[in-house]
């Protein structure tokens with residue numbers, strides 16, 4: 001019989017070969033590679049989303065600044 005370890009992430013037992021020790025706030029826990037990969041993937045996706053969002057925000061701020069500069073220039077020309 002294959003040795004299994006309780007996965008704190010999935011709350012089920014997996015074969016020990018699929019398990020990795022994972023450092024959590026409460027200490028070391030056994031966690032399966034599948035759940036670790038899934039969470040790092042979603043972290044990467046979150047990061048990509050955050051980067052995209054801050055790029056949009058920066059672009060918007062730049063546009064606003066440009067617009068107010070143009071208004072100022074028009075006001076001065078008047």
Ligand SMILES: [Zn+2]
Nearest residue numbers: 007010032035
């Ligand atoms: Zn698991």
